[in-house]
Amino acid sequence: MLVNASKFRNNPPMKIIFFANTDWYLYNFRLGLAHYLSNQGVEVVMMSPPGDYGAQLEEQGFRWIPLPMERRSLNPLAEWKLLRFIRSVFRAEQPDAVHSFTIKSVVYGGLAAQSAGIPNRIHAVTGLGHVFVSNTPRARLLRPLVKRLLKLALRGSRSRLILQNPDDRQLFIDLKLINPNHIHLVKSSGVDTEVFVPTRHKRGKRFRVLLAARLLWEKGIREYAYAAQKLAIHAEKIEFLLAGATDPGNPSAVEENDIRIWQSSGLIKVLGHVDDLQYLMREVDLMVLPSHREGVPRGLIEAAAMGLPIVTTDAPGCREVVDDGVNGLLVPVGDGDALAHAIEYLLNNPDKCREFGAAGRKKVLREFDQKIVFALTGEVYRELGLLP
Structure with a gap:
């Protein structure tokens, strides 16, 4: 997709909200991508439940919004209040896009963004999680509900889904949760191969x-x-x-x-x-x-x-x-x-x-070098007109 770069020059910078279920995840897995987008002139705002890493995200130069979210909660009233809270944040921030990570954040982020009138939604499912992997009675009970909610969250012509492996991609297609043309395969969140380098380690006695x-x-x-x-x-x-x-x-x-x-x-x-x-x-x-x-x-x-x-x-x-x-x-x-x-x-x-x-x-x-991952993720943003 060709984007007219001139429209980015005189307008305020694009604003993207990164939404995950822990601040630890944002700091350890998405900080590099946030810096990459920031270097492209994008304002990245972080949002997650409070934890030990919110302050570190702010030290890295990103505004962080704490969220009253309980990952394990099944209380319908509490979850409804949470969804309304997220929607209120989106309405106040008016981002150009919401980029959500992990299944619960994808569901809540997608539904709240639609309700708040945020057209561009990028969903990253980095693993299917307990509900899809486990065969416990609780997981089997929740699975049909989660599938329905995922389908609602992923709908729309300006919704994109990033998956990390072809098995997950085929599963989402088989379940008819999203238009296959809106799925992008990006292997992992990438690593900095200039930091993670081989060492001259020698075997010890054990x-x-x-x-x-x-x-x-x-x-x-x-x-x-x-x-x-x-x-x-x-x-x-x-x-x-x-x-x-x-x-x-x-x-x-x-x-x-x-x-x-x-x-x-x-x-x-x-x-x-x-x-x-x-x-x-x-x-x-x-x-x-x-x-x-x-x-x-x-x-x-x-x-x-x-x-x-x-x-x-x-x-x-x-x-x-x-x-x-x-x-x-x-x-x-x-x-x-x-x-x-x-x-x-x-x-x-x-x-x-x-x-x-x-x-x-x-x-x-x-x-898996992070430069490859950033470039592929950037293509998803360009497809939605979020990067020149």
Whole structure:
């Protein structure tokens, strides 16, 4: 689409609201995109529930609007009040577009923007979340409602949907949730390959395996614990690390009692939330993510950029990062035995680890560098006339 750049010269700058369900997400995954748009002359306003990162967003030069949003709430009255609050913000701000991230924000952002008369809506679904991935009674009950709400939120000729993997794209098409021509595939939120670089790490006495993710069962935490128990016979040669915080707002959150058992038994070294994951990845030998489904996991991309071999599942999103037998190994979803076997194989084959790590770095440079992601996202904005 050709856009007349002259119309951008004499008018006020475009204003985009970034809306997500946590300020942590905006800071860690979308700050680079916000700076990219800001450098294009766009005013980016951040909106999320309050947390520890709102002030840091403001320190980066972005106005941040705290939102009274409970991620786990199912109270109809509270949710209706929240929707009206979001609509009031949109009416007061009068942005040129709303860019929403994660499913709940996509639904509420899309519905509120339509009600507030905001024509341009960009929706980024980075993973289908608990409602679509889990088979718990609660998830099965909510799924039809969420589908209907998504279809309403995504409607309109100036609505665009950004997905991270082709499996999710096909699912949205099969469910007839949006015009297929309005779907764009952008793999991940990208990584800065000038920051995430390989290091000259040498193996220590123990082979260090890392799983870094929110502590949700759907991330494959149960399978990871099983693999650690099965490989306990190699305890003098291998160490299992688990980095991530519990997520009380998610129905799939790992119970605190399980975490205490793993920690006290010495089966897994539980690190909790790690601010500097990059530093931690310099000290490990293998990155693992046995997730059941993802958008495209940023942690795996960062690990590959740093030259780490990867073991992950042959699941949507995960297999986008790993070419099986080239830069890592793919195992079946939910198969703790296969996960243990893959980890043991790399424990015993250091040359293969180096080979996988080098190939992973090349793949990230080719497919996941943040410059590529920013350019592809910029094309979505240009299609709506939001960038020259």
